[in-house]
Amino acid sequence: MPYGRRTARSLPRRSLITTLALALVLAPTVPAAGAPDTGLVAHWPLDASSGTVAADVTGHGHDGTLVGDARWADGTLEFGGTDGHVDLPDDLLAGLDATTVSVDVLIDPAQPTPYFLYGFGNTGANGDGDGYLFATGGTAGEGLRAALAPGDWTTEQQVAAGRGVGRGTWHNLVLTVGDSTGVLYLDGVEVARNTGVTLKPGEIGAGHTTANYLGRSLYNADRHFKGRMRDVRLYDRALSGDEIASLSHNGTVIRSVDLPELAVPAVIDPDSSTITLPVKPGTRRHKLAPVLGLAPGASVTPDSGRRVDLRRPVKYTVTSANGRTREWTVVAREMRSPVLPGYNADPNIAVFGDTYYIYATSDGFPGWGSTTFRAWSSKDLVTWADRGVILDLGPDVSWADGRAWAPTIAERDGRYYFYFSADAKIGVAVGESPTGPFRDSGQPLVSANPDGRGQAIDPAAFTDDDGRAYLYWGNGSAFVVPLNADMVSFDPAAVRKIDGLADFREGLFMVRRQGLYHLTYSIDDTRSADYRVGYATATSPFGPFTNRGVVLRADRSQGILGTGHNSVLRVPGTDDWYIAYHRFAIPGGDGMHRETTIDRLTFSADGLLEPVVPTLESVPPRRVPATACPGHPTDWCTPGRN
Ligand code: FUB
Numbered sequence: 001m002p003y004g005r006r007t008a009r010s011l012p013r014r015s016l017i018t019t020l021a022l023a024l025v026l027a028p029t030v031p032a033a034g035a036p037d038t039g040l041v042a043h044w045p046l047d048a049s050s051g052t053v054a055a056d057v058t059g060h061g062h063d064g065t066l067v068g069d070a071r072w073a074d075g076t077l078e079f080g081g082t083d084g085h086v087d088l089p090d091d092l093l094a095g096l097d098a099t100t101v102s103v104d105v106l107i108d109p110a111q112p113t114p115y116f117l118y119g120f121g122n123t124g125a126n127g128d129g130d131g132y133l134f135a136t137g138g139t140a141g142e143g144l145r146a147a148l149a150p151g152d153w154t155t156e157q158q159v160a161a162g163r164g165v166g167r168g169t170w171h172n173l174v175l176t177v178g179d180s181t182g183v184l185y186l187d188g189v190e191v192a193r194n195t196g197v198t199l200k201p202g203e204i205g206a207g208h209t210t211a212n213y214l215g216r217s218l219y220n221a222d223r224h225f226k227g228r229m230r231d232v233r234l235y236d237r238a239l240s241g242d243e244i245a246s247l248s249h250n251g252t253v254i255r256s257v258d259l260p261e262l263a264v265p266a267v268i269d270p271d272s273s274t275i276t277l278p279v280k281p282g283t284r285r286h287k288l289a290p291v292l293g294l295a296p297g298a299s300v301t302p303d304s305g306r307r308v309d310l311r312r313p314v315k316y317t318v319t320s321a322n323g324r325t326r327e328w329t330v331v332a333r334e335m336r337s338p339v340l341p342g343y344n345a346d347p348n349i350a351v352f353g354d355t356y357y358i359y360a361t362s363d364g365f366p367g368w369g370s371t372t373f374r375a376w377s378s379k380d381l382v383t384w385a386d387r388g389v390i391l392d393l394g395p396d397v398s399w400a401d402g403r404a405w406a407p408t409i410a411e412r413d414g415r416y417y418f419y420f421s422a423d424a425k426i427g428v429a430v431g432e433s434p435t436g437p438f439r440d441s442g443q444p445l446v447s448a449n450p451d452g453r454g455q456a457i458d459p460a461a462f463t464d465d466d467g468r469a470y471l472y473w474g475n476g477s478a479f480v481v482p483l484n485a486d487m488v489s490f491d492p493a494a495v496r497k498i499d500g501l502a503d504f505r506e507g508l509f510m511v512r513r514q515g516l517y518h519l520t521y522s523i524d525d526t527r528s529a530d531y532r533v534g535y536a537t538a539t540s541p542f543g544p545f546t547n548r549g550v551v552l553r554a555d556r557s558q559g560i561l562g563t564g565h566n567s568v569l570r571v572p573g574t575d576d577w578y579i580a581y582h583r584f585a586i587p588g589g590d591g592m593h594r595e596t597t598i599d600r601l602t603f604s605a606d607g608l609l610e611p612v613v614p615t616l617e618s619v620p621p622r623r624v625p626a627t628a629c630p631g632h633p634t635d636w637c638t639p640g641r642n
Helices: 017-026 201-207 241-245
Strands: 040-044 064-067 068-074 076-080 085-086 100-107 117-121 129-136 147-151 157-162 172-178 182-184 189-195 209-216 226-235 254-258 267-269 273-278 293-294 299-301 312-321 325-334 344-352 355-362 372-380 385-393 405-410 417-421 425-431 439-440 459-462 469-475 477-482 496-498 504-513 517-523 533-539 544-552 563-571 577-584 595-599
Touching: 064 068, 064 355, 100 129, 117 201, 129 172, 129 201, 147 201, 157 182, 157 189, 189 254, 241 254, 241 293, 254 267, 293 299, 344 577, 355 405, 385 417, 385 439, 405 459, 417 517, 459 504, 477 504, 504 563, 517 563, 533 563
Parallel strands: 273 325, 344 405, 344 563
Antiparallel strands: 040 226, 064 085, 068 076, 076 226, 085 209, 100 172, 100 226, 117 129, 117 209, 129 147, 147 157, 172 182, 182 189, 254 293, 267 273, 299 312, 312 325, 344 355, 344 595, 355 372, 372 385, 405 417, 417 425, 425 439, 459 469, 469 477, 469 504, 477 496, 504 517, 517 533, 533 544, 563 577, 577 595
16 A cells, blocks of 8 residues: 555654554554564564565555565565565655664575665666665675665765675664664674765655665666565664664674773674674783673673673673573684774785885775875884885876875895886886885886786786796786896786686785795775685796685674785795785775784695684784894895795
């Protein structure tokens, strides 16, 4: 039945007593125990067993109609993924200054993207969304996302999380919008917030919306939802975090942790029921007293606020108001990362003499719009000094103005060669010290990828044990070329494409150890939480390469996401290795707000890299041994190489 003019705007904020009375009179079934019912515009339990009506139990008459391969299954609604959806009445958002949409959802592991879990709005004549409110669960890599848009996707005001909704298991996803703020909650835990959502739900289509769906996108070309839903609610107000925790699915949630020793907010991972407490360096982790935010009426053991030794994982059991229990694992970790303050991506770590250097992309700009490069130095891998801007595209580079990305460096005969990406080309600048000043060569070294695919970005310099220098680069396609002795030119005919790297995207980096060449590279999109590092080996710098799998990936339980674009360092005079890489900044980072960290890299007895354990702690201090280069060249140590 159409919503007609009895809009949510006309629904007064009622007293609890009136609301309960109305619910008893109007609702065929009552909301789940403890779930907030004040301000419900519609509530579709989706628990029928036959027929094509998705009943609205609020008494407001917003019944939906099952379409296509949607069918009732075990007290839930199953969407087949081909054309199944629920067609909801028109004008559902009319008059709403604020809203909450809550849905219990099970996303099939085979769900293709892009897709909407739900969308309320309009579809334009071109088949694209044209004013809407929607949410998608994303994938493991692509985070879950909701948005309000007055027009198409370019107008979206998004609330986006770095993580996707876990597949194949039930989750509760809630979007609240009100007071210019959108918040996403997954299983009762806040996972994203945007305080700049200025569009009100009721302004979409000026209140007139004809494409209101569960399980279907407002973009005709998108995929349909595949999975199950139950208990979908639409409110005319933004529910509080407490109210969301009282939704029946969320009764055993730990939704917040108060602890003065925290360096950044607790990482609460509802998928694995783990909580990581990133505490300030030096914190005595054996007697911490976390105060846990629970759902109304829930209890926990050990008690909230009780002193506990959290140097090792401790089990906490939460019992909900209705007696359900859930075990959470809580651990505290010293937060000694990132190693560089602020937003820095694509770190290239190097060592010259007794000093380590990192060259990185300055991050935090819309569209990766940095125009300068900075260098950082350290004597121990832990304390890093900002050495300032070493190359500024504006005054220093005539052939490019923007996209100053992913630098690398090499040394030869006391000179330093700084290779960099700018405007999707690769340049080289020469300096007399590792921190410059650097003078650009005046023209791009690589103007385009030889095969015309991808971007000419992400150079990585590699000097082999015989002193020969190579440049690796690529995005989409991977390339390598020996550099001429001048280090600022190469023979174009000598460029070789590297084929067969599994899922290669960008960010190549080469090292050699005991005669084997180890090539690492990035997989996926740097905006993806699942950005990761792939690994291949060869017996020559040109390959052919044997794929060795993924050596570094996200760890959601620690809130470590988007781990990629790495470089590798050997401490001169030793067989100790480290990996520098970027990840989404903690907290709240994304593919344009990335930070740089360092972890240990180890080789197994068979000479292959072992999977990296990403940490919040990073590494302990490690100086270049006094006996190492310069002055003590050994088999292990050649100045300027790693
Ligand atoms: O930082 C800009 C780009 O993002 C880099 O060139 C890619 O490797 C990716 O990390």
